Amino acid sequence: MRNKRVRGFLISAVTLAMASLTGVGSAAAHSAGPVSAPGDKCRTVYAKSNKGYADVCWTWYADSQGTYYGSYWGSFYDTAPTDGQWVILQATWNGAGRWVPVKSAAAGEDFWDDYTGLKGLTFRACTNYGYCGSAAVA
Numbered sequence: 001m002r003n004k005r006v007r008g009f010l011i012s013a014v015t016l017a018m019a020s021l022t023g024v025g026s027a028a029a030h031s032a033g034p035v036s037a038p039g040d041k042c043r044t045v046y047a048k049s050n051k052g053y054a055d056v057c058w059t060w061y062a063d064s065q066g067t068y069y070g071s072y073w074g075s076f077y078d079t080a081p082t083d084g085q086w087v088i089l090q091a092t093w094n095g096a097g098r099w100v101p102v103k104s105a106a107a108g109e110d111f112w113d114d115y116t117g118l119k120g121l122t123f124r125a126c127t128n129y130g131y132c133g134s135a136a137v138a
Helices: 003-022
Strands: 041-045 053-063 068-078 087-092 100-105 110-118 122-128
Touching: 053 087, 053 122, 068 087, 068 100, 100 110
Parallel strands: 041 122
Antiparallel strands: 041 053, 053 068, 068 110, 087 100, 087 122
């Protein structure tokens, strides 16, 4: 019970921090350079050591400021459910300077959110203990 409360608090704090950083929503998409047409992509991102993964899809649209907005969604999968760890979806983008946790959930749970005003973005999966895998590359 205590872990769920701490985890819920952590997710709430991360969501609040992301909302203040991005202005709306809390996520990222990957753009491999100038994108003039709308797009969408799906990838599976894995945490290290077979701890779990997330299937994530996202859309992007260019705005008049040269940045992008869109949505992202997917599902989490915990492949080691008895180890006390869970999967966290992280994102980074131009100007972030670091990886930022954007979503976390139990195995099989879905997520969905919007983002705006971002560019040069990508996702990766980690556990709450830091086992981060490779980033989703477009």
